Amino acid sequence: MKKINNKIKSFWGISEVGFSFMSTVETTFFVIFLTDVAQLPLPLVAAITSVAGIADAITAMLAGVIIDKVNFKNGKYRPWLIYCPPFVVAFFILMFTKIGSDPMAALLCGLGYVLSHGIWNICWTANRTLVGELTDDPEERAFLSGRISAGSSAGKILASYLVPVLNLFFLGIFASSTGVIGYTLTALIASLTFTVCYLIHFAITKGYDEPKESSNDSSKHTKSISFKDMGKSIASNPQLLLVLIFDFLKLIGYYTLMATIAYYAKVVLQDEAAMSIILVVFNVGALVGSLISKNVVAKLGSKMTNIVGVLGFAVCLVVIYIMPANMMIVTVLLGIAQIFFGISYGNTTSLYSNCGTYSEYKTGKNTKAVIMSFSSLAIKISIAVRGVVITSVLSAVGYHANAAITSSTVSGIKMLCLVVPIIFLVASIIPLLGYKIKDGDIAVMEKELQERAKAN
16 A cells, blocks of 8 residues: 655645645635726626636646646656646736736736636646545545645635735835736746745655656556546546535635625725735634544544535624624634635545545546546636626626725625625535445555456
8 A cells, every 4th residue: 555755744735835825816816906906897807707717617627638648758747747837927927917908908817817727727636636646545645635725725824914915015116006016926926936836746746656667558558548438437427526516516605705805805894904814814714624624534524524514614604694794703703614614625635536536446447637627627617607706796786996885785795705605505515415435435445446456
């Protein structure tokens, strides 16, 4: 049985600190950058977030196909961790610019979105697929999954504090600018951080993703994974579909809340400065939940852990909606809500990895990258839907960056920030009820797969 070494135990998850720092700049600040900083018309903002989001979802699936079909001389998964990041930097910066007229600016922002996400989908999927290569032990997989989620939460904490600070810092240097330059340079720093963190993961996993000893073996491996095999691995795995729907609905709720906290602070609390503090506590809660996720799984199992986590998250949002809009109350309750979310989120990679094992057990073909790409697909589709939801509600309540705040605007923002996420979170539990893979089944499947490999 493969085991992880001390370097991996110590530093695994650092990649998600950089990735999450960078992606949080987008998920939390991209919409408000377009509406309030670049001041693009809402129809153009809706077009960027929806069309680019759909393209992003397509490239998320293609990422798994590309990884499963390509073999490098120096490995199958690890090389993507160093080949992709430099290109991500260039295109991510383009997202946070305003060049030319409104339509031209919208086109360039959307192009930067599609290209940066399409490339990072590959290295993100390869990085998470490595979990199945590093260890066969279900407990170690749960540990690695939790560390990825913890790293992700740590990156969000970093972004929550640093992004507003960096924007103000650069605005002070470029006092004559409109504020766009602050976001552009912040995007540069975030994407460079992502690059360094992925290089660290590449370094600590040396020796775990080695190429086949002979080119003949590599060739056989490449030919054995066909598009038909990939389709069969998905079609014969209903558990993957259930996990995908659960993850998709859960993330719509999460990303809608995360992207509208800025509006909540501005309109409901009428204190824009509160956003930074709220986001820090918000993400600290997710970090704590991710770190204890493995312990909760050990007691309740993966299925019940996710149900408890999502329900706890939803209940906290209900309480926030009912209670008076007080900054302290909102901040504390959002922190608690994110502990519950983190408990579920910390088990996400493990769920998809287990579906990968189940698929290989059923079909005899290793299509783990394609299976893991469904995790990215859930994120992408949820972000695309979130963009449509947010812009639709903002239009319905007549929101404008410079308009006076009315009671109807406050009610609309509360509904957008709290009620909409609650609906999606509760709905996400329904498909999870049909999930049948038990944690103990994975060890049995892995053992039989090893026996098959020896027999072959």
